[in-house]
Amino acid sequence: MQIELRGVNKTYNNGQPLHVLKGIDLDIEQGEFVSIMGASGSGKSTLLNILGILDTYDSGEYHIDGVLIKDLPERKAADYRNKTIGFIFQSFNLINFKTAVENVELPLFYQKVNRRKRHEKAMAYLERLGLKGWEQHYPNEMSGGQKQRVAIARALITKPRIILADEPTGALDSKTSAEVMQLLKQLNREEKVTMIIVTHDQNVAAQTDRTIYIKDGVIGQ
Amino acid sequence: MRLNIDTYNEIVETLSHNKSRSLLTGFGVFWGLFMLLFLVGGGRGFKEMIMENFAGFANNAGIIISQNTSLPYAGFQEGRYWSLTTRDLDRLRTLVPECDAIVPMLSIWGDNARSEYQDRTYNSSIKSVTADYAKIEPAKLKYGRYLTENDVKQERKVCVLGKRVYEVLFPEGGNPCGEFIKVGGIYYEVVGVDFATGNISINGSNSESVIIPFTIAQKIFNRGNSVDIICITAKGGIKISSIEPKIRQALAREHLFDWKDEQALMVLKVEEMFSMVDNLFRGLNFLIWLIGLGTLLAGIIGVSNIMMVTVKGRTTEIGLRRAIGATKNDVLSQIILESITLTLIAGMGGIMFSVLVLKVFEKAAGGAFMISFGTAVLAALLLSVLGVVAGLAPAFRAVSIKPVDAMRDE
Numbered sequence: 084m085q086i087e088l089r090g091v092n093k094t095y096n097n098g099q100p101l102h103v104l105k106g107i108d109l110d111i112e113q114g115e116f117v118s119i120m121g122a123s124g125s126g127k128s129t130l131l132n133i134l135g136i137l138d139t140y141d142s143g144e145y146h147i148d149g150v151l152i153k154d155l156p157e158r159k160a161a162d163y164r165n166k167t168i169g170f171i172f173q174s175f176n177l178i179n180f181k182t183a184v185e186n187v188e189l190p191l192f193y194q195k196v197n198r199r200k201r202h203e204k205a206m207a208y209l210e211r212l213g214l215k216g217w218e219q220h221y222p223n224e225m226s227g228g229q230k231q232r233v234a235i236a237r238a239l240i241t242k243p244r245i246i247l248a249d250e251p252t253g254a255l256d257s258k259t260s261a262e263v264m265q266l267l268k269q270l271n272r273e274e275k276v277t278m279i280i281v282t283h284d285q286n287v288a289a290q291t292d293r294t295i296y297i298k299d300g301v302i303g304q
Numbered sequence: 305m306r307l308n309i310d311t312y313n314e315i316v317e318t319l320s321h322n323k324s325r326s327l328l329t330g331f332g333v334f335w336g337l338f339m340l341l342f343l344v345g346g347g348r349g350f351k352e353m354i355m356e357n358f359a360g361f362a363n364n365a366g367i368i369i370s371q372n373t374s375l376p377y378a379g380f381q382e383g384r385y386w387s388l389t390t391r392d393l394d395r396l397r398t399l400v401p402e403c404d405a406i407v408p409m410l411s412i413w414g415d416n417a418r419s420e421y422q423d424r425t426y427n428s429s430i431k432s433v434t435a436d437y438a439k440i441e442p443a444k445l446k447y448g449r450y451l452t453e454n455d456v457k458q459e460r461k462v463c464v465l466g467k468r469v470y471e472v473l474f475p476e477g478g479n480p481c482g483e484f485i486k487v488g489g490i491y492y493e494v495v496g497v498d499f500a501t502g503n504i505s506i507n508g509s510n511s512e513s514v515i516i517p518f519t520i521a522q523k524i525f526n527r528g529n530s531v532d533i534i535c536i537t538a539k540g541g542i543k544i545s546s547i548e549p550k551i552r553q554a555l556a557r558e559h560l561f562d563w564k565d566e567q568a569l570m571v572l573k574v575e576e577m578f579s580m581v582d583n584l585f586r587g588l589n590f591l592i593w594l595i596g597l598g599t600l601l602a603g604i605i606g607v608s609n610i611m612m613v614t615v616k617g618r619t620t621e622i623g624l625r626r627a628i629g630a631t632k633n634d635v636l637s638q639i640i641l642e643s644i645t646l647t648l649i650a651g652m653g654g655i656m657f658s659v660l661v662l663k664v665f666e667k668a669a670g671g672a673f674m675i676s677f678g679t680a681v682l683a684a685l686l687l688s689v690l691g692v693v694a695g696l697a698p699a700f701r702a703v704s705i706k707p708v709d710a711m712r713d714e
Binding site for chain 1: 318322621706707
């Protein structure tokens, strides 16, 4: 079992205490292609943040490959985010003043990989994602689908074992969104990378191998 | 914090990809440093120009002049005129041993002082003094020598020409020593030419005067034992103002006036003028640094402020950097390094621009406006420190951005 959550609770204390996750139990195997569905406010984004070590949880246990992920020191958490987990965001979150290739290089910069090597790698990944010739373009010169492919290349470049995607097709039209889903599926098959997609789109969830429903902070059917 | 070429590249990229933002941020520092150094250099040049007027004048000199009395004394009414005499020289020498040089002076103007050589004339004035006068207004001899004690003792008809007099009488230049010139109808042998050009002058500027021995003027102009002015210098470490009462008492007893009568006996102290100008410039300097540092500080606060806003605008970027593996230290050092780089580049620009402008001033106005190398180094050091300080607050705000923030929509 690669990802293992046992009784995970999360409460936000912004004035009114808000109990968002109420004892989540979840198991995801290496190489699975799963989607997490739920209405807005159901806690699905919070769950994704905890899975990605972007946020902490209050009680329960979260293991990745048998390692307990709790109160990690800063450096260790940054290391996990850098090497083990790749992120894909709804709004792409590319840095506007960097070119496509510079955006893809960025995770390797924080791995202290030297400039030439990371440039080569980034170029290779962009080519693989069908963006040859777009390497020196800035995000605002690209279409939504292209931007998302740059973001996917950025998530892949560190060869993570888990990719977390938060509404990856949320800002795309139906045609490009089908292409992106096709791409994610293909990556899951070829790289054996665990793909977890948060969505509220039934069509997207239907393309995954398993759908996990979350409602009011608990896992449903 | 790691410092290598890669980190540096990342900083430069971030700054150069956001040109207008960087420009706006850096301008305050650029301007602040420019103002500071420009004012420091300008103040220095201005002081130099003022001080040139004092050049070549002993700063512990005093000038003693007799005038009408303003107080009744010993049965005399006020308004009585009296005159200094040659006996006063000996009196001062015995009663005021703090005096170093004591020099009598007779001044002659007008037709009696006009100098002539061949067909050229110059409306000069005559200063007749003793050899010690060089201690009061030091001579810069271009040719020949100054008056000597023997010139005075033996009443030789010799003279030292001022710069202007020399230029008019000897327009083709060359050494005039040994030539005879006519001054007020009497021939004198030229023994020296004095090129000193201070703007402080006793009875006319040195450059427009002919200096002759005191004793000869006494005879030629029938001055008896009267003296127009007595110039003195005090011995090392003694101020004229501290021996002024002794001087007054010594002279008042002989000439029968109240020694507290400021009008009857005027004692001009060069040190007072010096300290006045000195104080003026000390005050000016203080003001310059206050304004300059104030402007610089405002610039630094500007950098801090704009970076603060910038960091807020870069929330998603910074959150994203954290999400893909940047540690808090990475973010902290990035923002501080951005601040230092901006401050340094803008500041160096300010230093260079001020040097350029000061150079233009030097060319146009003369004098020494240029800041010293030490001042420039000090300014650069100050900049690095200020760069760190300016970056601190924005950096800590950037660190407080959680990676979760990258997930949120912009």
